[in-house]
Amino acid sequence: MSKLFRAVILGPPGSGKGTISERVASSFGLQHLSSGDFLRENIAAKTEAGVLAKTYIEKGALVPDHVMTRLMLPRLEEMTRHSWLLDGFPRTLAQAEVLNSACELDVVISLNIPLETLKERLRHRWIHPASGRVYNMCFNPPRVQGVDDISGEPLIQHEDDKPEALVARLRHYKDVAKPVIDLYRAKGILHMFSDTETDRIWPYVSSLLSTKIPTDLADAQRATTH
Numbered sequence: 001m002s003k004l005f006r007a008v009i010l011g012p013p014g015s016g017k018g019t020i021s022e023r024v025a026s027s028f029g030l031q032h033l034s035s036g037d038f039l040r041e042n043i044a045a046k047t048e049a050g051v052l053a054k055t056y057i058e059k060g061a062l063v064p065d066h067v068m069t070r071l072m073l074p075r076l077e078e079m080t081r082h083s084w085l086l087d088g089f090p091r092t093l094a095q096a097e098v099l100n101s102a103c104e105l106d107v108v109i110s111l112n113i114p115l116e117t118l119k120e121r122l123r124h125r126w127i128h129p130a131s132g133r134v135y136n137m138c139f140n141p142p143r144v145q146g147v148d149d150i151s152g153e154p155l156i157q158h159e160d161d162k163p164e165a166l167v168a169r170l171r172h173y174k175d176v177a178k179p180v181i182d183l184y185r186a187k188g189i190l191h192m193f194s195d196t197e198t199d200r201i202w203p204y205v206s207s208l209l210s211t212k213i214p215t216d217l218a219d220a221q222r223a224t225t226h
């Protein structure tokens with residue numbers, strides 16, 4: 001069997017991690033593992049971790065490292081036979097160190113997007129809470145305003161995407177992410193992309209992954225996920 005491929009995507013809230021991850025998943029057949037989606041599933045299912053995590057997320061705070069790692073590691077263990085792209089985890093140095101001891105990463109993609117762009121995007125972000133589908137009223141609006149394309153259910157805005165919570169959240173992200181970025185840079189696996197538009201970043205991410213992911217792996221993964 002080909003070697004499995006392990007990647008992480010880093011970037012502040014609104015930087016396009018989810019959007020790029022979806023494109024990677026469909027172009028290269030990797031599993032997209034989003035910590036935010038996984039937390040929301042746990043919250044909806046009212047698991048012990050979900051109930052605990054909800055209290056932090058509602059305050060716009062990060063979920064504590066031990067809760068996060070206890071949630072994510074078993075999820076990664078279920079995926080030992082798949083290639084994956086992790087989105088939203090690790091977010092702190094402690095999480096990165098735990099991930100390090102669990103597996104070896106091939107590539108880390110880091111999105112570097114100007115603060116003004118992030119603020120503008122998140123102001124327009126609406127989600128369908130049950131599925132985690134994300135819309136942007138300018139970039140990818142739903143077919144009918146305020147309504148999910150697939151279920152027809154209403155869209156909502158995250159409390160922490162509202163302007164009051166945003167600036168503090170973005171500032172805090174920067175402080176916490178710096179040592180994580182430094183760690184991956186020191187390992188020589190960090191690839192940084194800077195722009196204001198996902199559509200301009202995507203060709204570079206795609207060509208990087210084309211050189212890193214063996215074609216037979218991409219084909220085999222696609223065959224199992226479609």
Ligand SMILES: Nc1nc2c(ncn2[C@@H]2O[C@H](COP(=O)(O)OP(=O)(O)O)[C@@H](O)[C@H]2O)c(=O)[nH]1
Binds near residue numbers: 011013124140
């Ligand atoms: N205007 C604009 N919006 C974008 C672009 N890329 C992503 N978005 C939107 O910005 C918001 C944040 O993107 P998302 O992928 O959820 O970012 P994440 O928080 O890093 O996972 C969403 O509403 C996306 O639809 C872009 O290039 N331009």
Ligand SMILES: Nc1ncnc2c1ncn2[C@@H]1O[C@H](COP(=O)(O)OP(=O)(O)O)[C@@H](O)[C@H]1O
Binds near residue numbers: 037039061087090
């Ligand atoms: N690795 C993590 N560590 C701590 N908290 C996390 C982690 N991933 C997600 N969260 C929590 O879940 C919330 C939603 O995550 P996510 O959907 O990735 O949001 P965003 O795209 O806005 O960053 C975060 O604001 C944070 O409170």
